[in-house]
Amino acid sequence: MKIPVIFAGGVWDRSDIDHYMGLGCSGVQMATRFIGTQECDAPDDFKDRFLKATEDDIHLTTSPVGLPGRAIDNKFTETITNGVAAYKAQEAPKTPIIPIAKCLNCLQHKLCDRKTIPYCISEALLNSVEHNTDMGLIFSGTNGYRINEITTVKAIFDEIAV
Numbered sequence: 001m002k003i004p005v006i007f008a009g010g011v012w013d014r015s016d017i018d019h020y021m022g023l024g025c026s027g028v029q030m031a032t033r034f035i036g037t038q039e040c041d042a043p044d045d046f047k048d049r050f051l052k053a054t055e056d057d058i059h060l061t062t063s064p065v066g067l068p069g070r071a072i073d074n075k076f077t078e079t080i081t082n083g084v085a086a087y088k089a090q091e092a093p094k095t096p097i098i099p100i101a102k103c104l105n106c107l108q109h110k111l112c113d114r115k116t117i118p119y120c121i122s123e124a125l126l127n128s129v130e131h132n133t134d135m136g137l138i139f140s141g142t143n144g145y146r147i148n149e150i151t152t153v154k155a156i157f158d159e160i161a162v
Contacts, residue, residue, distance in 0.1 A: 010142045014160045030156075032141030039153045045133050049074070050140065050147040058140050064117035072138040076124060079135075083118065098124075098135075 004026035011017060011028045020028050034040055035050055049072050057073045061080060071077055076098075083097035098119040106112070106122045121137065128136025 036147035
C-alpha cells in the first residue's frame, strides 16, 4: 500500500515543487504565498505587513498552549516574547501577559484554560484581521518576507505550472 506524502513548509516556487517531488513526495502544499493575492480576503493592512516584512522580521513564537508558530514581528510578538519568562516565573494564579477580554471557547479546556494561559490566541488572530495588526498575531511561513507585490492566484499558478 502506497501512502501519499504531501510536503508542506517553505514551498515558494517551481524549483521547490520539483525538489520535493524529486524526493518522492506525491504533492506539495503552498499557503503563505497566497496571502499576497487579490483573491485572499485578508484586509489590506494585514497584507501590508507581509509587503513590508524582511527575513529578519519573521520568528518562531509560542501559542498559549505551548505549540510553536512562525509570525511576523510586531508589538504583540514583542510583548509575548518579553513577558514569557516573567509569566512562567509567576506563582499561581498566573496573570495573562495580555489580558483576556472574553473566552471564545475555541480550544478544549484541557488544552486552554484562560486562568493559566499567557494570552488568547483567538483575540490575537482576530486583532490581526480587524485592523489592529500591531497587536495581532500574524502567522507567516518562512518565506512570508518574499511577498513583494499583490498578484493573483492565476499569476502564481501560471508561474509554477509545468
